[in-house]
Amino acid sequence: MxxxxxxxxxxxxxxxxxxxxxxxxxxxxxxxxxxxxxxxxxxxxxxxxxxxxxxxxxxxxxxxxxxxxxxxxxxxxxxxxxxxxxxxxxxxxxxxxxxxxxxxxxxxxxxxxxxxxxxxxxxxxxxxxxxxxxxxxxxxxxxxxxxAYATPQRALVAAGADVASTALVIGTGGLGLAAIQLLKASQVDRVASASRREAGLAAAHAAGADVAALLADARGAARTIRRFAGAGGVDLVLDTIGDGQSLAFALDALRPGGTVVIVGMPAGDVALPMARLVRRGVHCIGSYGxxxxxxxxxxxxxxxxxxxxxxxxxxxxxxxxxxxxxxxxxxxxxxxxxxx
Structure with missing residues (x-):
């Protein structure tokens, strides 16, 4: 063969x-x-x-x-x-x-x-x-x-996505676009996306995202997503990038007491902003495979x-x-x- x-x-x-x-x-x-x-x-x-x-x-x-x-x-x-x-x-x-x-x-x-x-x-x-x-x-x-689908599915199960009303997916590669589809299929009311690529915005909308924002303007993008979600931010963030920038953005877009689930695995270690995690009562988990x-x-x-x-x-x-x-x-x- x-x-x-x-x-x-x-x-x-x-x-x-x-x-x-x-x-x-x-x-x-x-x-x-x-x-x-x-x-x-x-x-x-x-x-x-x-x-x-x-x-x-x-x-x-x-x-x-x-x-x-x-x-x-x-x-x-x-x-x-x-x-x-x-x-x-x-x-x-x-x-x-x-x-x-x-x-x-x-x-x-x-x-x-x-x-x-x-x-x-x-x-x-x-x-x-x-x-x-x-x-x-x-x-x-x-x-x-x-x-491409089973990995974000496991992450969403681990994060309790079934009880989320609003969610944000960071990254518009295969995992991110699959996650958007899965969130919409699980009847999460409102799903946002954030991408480093201009082309990723159209891809996110095609996958079902209600709003999409560029990470290049992180502060403005987080503000847009918080307004979109209400209640101080989204209930759940799925981060398919997993570096310092994406985690900081996740915390900016997340409501107090919300959950961040990370599937991205960048090379090298990433510093965690512990004070923000603790003071905001954030649930931060990793998900693999x-x-x-x-x-x-x-x-x-x-x-x-x-x-x-x-x-x-x-x-x-x-x-x-x-x-x-x-x-x-x-x-x-x-x-x-x-x-x-």
Whole structure:
């Protein structure tokens, strides 16, 4: 089979590899689409990979595929089933997993990092990481649900977004635009967006934001959002950037007693304005990754047409053109189509 393989000493390129043989608890997928995530680009740029990553590696963790072979112990699945794959595999036995916080498991692996990923014609995956894909959901749109949508979904669950009336999303990349759609789908009354890019304002409105402001004028933007929200500011901020500027802006736009949930992970440490956090009674939490239930939730929302992952798609490229997609960014979430 053809696969896009990366190794730090020789870069990235299409190679011929044997078709994987699924273990008893695995299925073999024909990969219909695999999303290109920012973390894939970071690895190719030479940034530090997640613990346990082994090279040479077939990257790609946002996988939509069709089952072509089923292991003896992969009960409940059949050849021909369309699926998507939750990429994170927690240990299931540590104290964190037992508390129901498997997304925080320190021992978890991830398809496309600690095992071979989906930038290939075929991939073998554990059957308990599969989620059924509605047959009428485009594979490319379905693929990005497993990370671009499941990550903010986990953050919004952790932050109690279901009781928020007003919210602000900072950042208009894939996570931010997905978060706007998810907030509107959860019937948050008013959703604001803040972007560093002029083009991000139109993208935020297209995703459903009621108001969008540029971070370049942070003071004016925060004032606009406070007026929009009333009650001294928004109930909830989801920060997809996570640096000092975005956190300061979050506190300016947030009401006293509100919640900031951070999914952005910038390089280096960020100083926290502790006095403002304490005096305003702010709840500040971090959120990482997702759980299988989050993927199931966003698939159901897409099936009910309450979110529109196709609206976030950028380029759709064949395997031989994927190195360009990993080296450059488009205006949306790029997807590799290995069968093209």
């Amino acid at each position: 053809r696969a896009l393989q990366f190794a730090p000493d020789r870069g990235i390129g299409v190679v011929e590899l044997p078709v994987p043989v699924p273990a008893a608890d695995e299925v073999l997928l024909q990969v219909d689409a695999c999303g290109v995530c920012g973390s894939d680009r970071q690895i190719v740029r030479g940034e530090t990979p997640p613990f346990g990553t082994q090279f040479p590696l077939v990257l790609g963790h946002e996988i939509a595929g069709t089952i072509v072979s089923v292991g003896d112990d992969a009960a409940g699945w059949n050849v021909g089933d369309p699926v998507i794959v939750h990429p994170f595999r927690p240990c299931g036995t540590c104290a964190v997993c037992r508390r129901g916080e498997s997304n925080l498991c320190a021992q978890q692996g991830c398809i496309g990092f600690t095992r071979q990923g989906g930038f290939a014609e075929y991939v073998a995956v554990p059957h308990d990481q599969l989620v059924r894909r509605p047959v009428d959901l485009d594979p490319a749109a379905a693929a990005i649900l497993v990370d 997702s759980q299988l239930a989050d993927v199931t939730a966003v698939v159901n929302l897409a099936a009910d047409e309450r979110i529109d992952p196709a609206a976030l798609l950028g380029r759709s490229v064949a395997l031989q053109d994927a190195p360009l997609a990993l080296a450059t960014q488009s205006g949306g979430r790029d997807v590799v189509l290995p069968q093209r």
